[in-house]
Amino acid sequence: MKIKTHEFIENVDRTSNTWKIIKQMTKNVHQEEAFYVCNLREIIEKHKIWLSKLPRIEPHYAVKCNDDIAILEVLASLGACFDCASKSEISKALSVGINPERIIFANPAKPKSHIQYAADVGVSTMTFDNESELYKIHDLFPNSKLVIRLRIDATDAQCPLGMKFGCDPVKEAPKLLRVAQFLNLNVIGVSFHVGSGCREPEVFKRAIRASREIFNYSSTLGFNFTLLDIGGGYPGGKDSSLTEIANVVNNALDEFFNDLNIRIIAEPGRFYVTTAYTLACNIHSIRKMTDEDSEGNTFETHRMYYINDGVYGSFNCILYDHQAVTPLLLNEDPTKKMVSSSIWGPTCDGLDQIIENMSLPEMEIGDWMVFEDMGAYTLPVASPFNGFPVPKVYYGMTQEDWSVFRSIITVNQDDVLIVEEPLSEEHELYNLKIPSGLPVIIPARKKSI
Numbered sequence: 001m002k003i004k005t006h007e008f009i010e011n012v013d014r015t016s017n018t019w020k021i022i023k024q025m026t027k028n029v030h031q032e033e034a035f036y037v038c039n040l041r042e043i044i045e046k047h048k049i050w051l052s053k054l055p056r057i058e059p060h061y062a063v064k065c066n067d068d069i070a071i072l073e074v075l076a077s078l079g080a081c082f083d084c085a086s087k088s089e090i091s092k093a094l095s096v097g098i099n100p101e102r103i104i105f106a107n108p109a110k111p112k113s114h115i116q117y118a119a120d121v122g123v124s125t126m127t128f129d130n131e132s133e134l135y136k137i138h139d140l141f142p143n144s145k146l147v148i149r150l151r152i153d154a155t156d157a158q159c160p161l162g163m164k165f166g167c168d169p170v171k172e173a174p175k176l177l178r179v180a181q182f183l184n185l186n187v188i189g190v191s192f193h194v195g196s197g198c199r200e201p202e203v204f205k206r207a208i209r210a211s212r213e214i215f216n217y218s219s220t221l222g223f224n225f226t227l228l229d230i231g232g233g234y235p236g237g238k239d240s241s242l243t244e245i246a247n248v249v250n251n252a253l254d255e256f257f258n259d260l261n262i263r264i265i266a267e268p269g270r271f272y273v274t275t276a277y278t279l280a281c282n283i284h285s286i287r288k289m290t291d292e293d294s295e296g297n298t299f300e301t302h303r304m305y306y307i308n309d310g311v312y313g314s315f316n317c318i319l320y321d322h323q324a325v326t327p328l329l330l331n332e333d334p335t336k337k338m339v340s341s342s343i344w345g346p347t348c349d350g351l352d353q354i355i356e357n358m359s360l361p362e363m364e365i366g367d368w369m370v371f372e373d374m375g376a377y378t379l380p381v382a383s384p385f386n387g388f389p390v391p392k393v394y395y396g397m398t399q400e401d402w403s404v405f406r407s408i409i410t411v412n413q414d415d416v417l418i419v420e421e422p423l424s425e426e427h428e429l430y431n432l433k434i435p436s437g438l439p440v441i442i443p444a445r446k447k448s449i
């Protein structure tokens, strides 16, 4: 069994506003539940990066990745568009007041009632990758704008998608286009998704080249393609960069699409949200495993830490999204003895394990662990199995940020936590009382703004 060793990780900014908020929240002895701090400024920063690295490509945020209404509101206000996979995602995206034209219904296998809903609300752009979908669309929404989804897989991706979606560009796509032509459907372009968390940037070149071939073929059938959708696959973590993929994409667009004046869109999900969410979990139980030496002396061999979020909650991302999570200790103490440790979620299922074996400094009941980069494919999938609640999200920001976000987001203002800057950990501001008498960070609505 491989044992990971806890490092006193250096690239963690423990002075960031998010950490300040977590430290302050956890000083409250009544704070027992796990909770998130969401930094919406990260979403804006990511949008700036997107626009600077991929200026020709309109991002359609993949709502499935994290459907927090605050994210949709911020992205809508920045002019981004949305990729929705279902009726309820469309309804949520529309609820922030955007034009239905800013949505692509990018699920190639849609229930009939969802297609009907898209028709009713005017979301007309949608993907397909199979013949039966074309017949359904023909019956329910014949005027929709269709986008054929090709299968082009990265050789290495965190979550491959090709086994489920996308038609073969050579063996299937031409035939499907002929069926669409026969049905008099309006196919307007090509899409692909190389796999979520793509680790092979060069795949975008293959995919863009294959897309161009389908553009060429489509014109022989009389279609006039105007849209290329380069899907998702862009990394989102703190240590990742968009640069490499962006270079491949930009060069491939120059090489294969420079002569066409078309609209190019993408469906980034994790790129936008991963770093915005930080999760704080509390150790509520500890089991110490022991052994005896030849003289009968007991010694500790392993420690099992039980925390209040697990694989049925946020850490479902370990199972479904193949994420590797890193526990950071809220209060690092280099003098503590290192112990072989495992970390477990709160439910009664033996599968509910977060870290199998890792050397960690000794911790006590009530200590907190922090997990960064928890914004993608965590909350929308989490369940309150065994009665353990899905962690609540607080939105942490500076006063200056709040002056911007207050006109954009409609979240409960008690969930907005303002950090005053500069701020020392002992800042008195944080010791204000709310009616329950508990010390809390000052809620935004109590500030005079």
Ligand code: PLP
Residues within 6 Å of the ligand: 062, 065, 083, 106, 107, 161, 193, 195, 196, 197, 198, 231, 232, 233, 234, 267, 268, 269, 270, 271
């Ligand atoms: N678009 C579609 C159709 C998807 O299925 C996904 C993810 O599964 C995304 C976009 C988001 O891609 P990513 O997770 O790489 O950000």
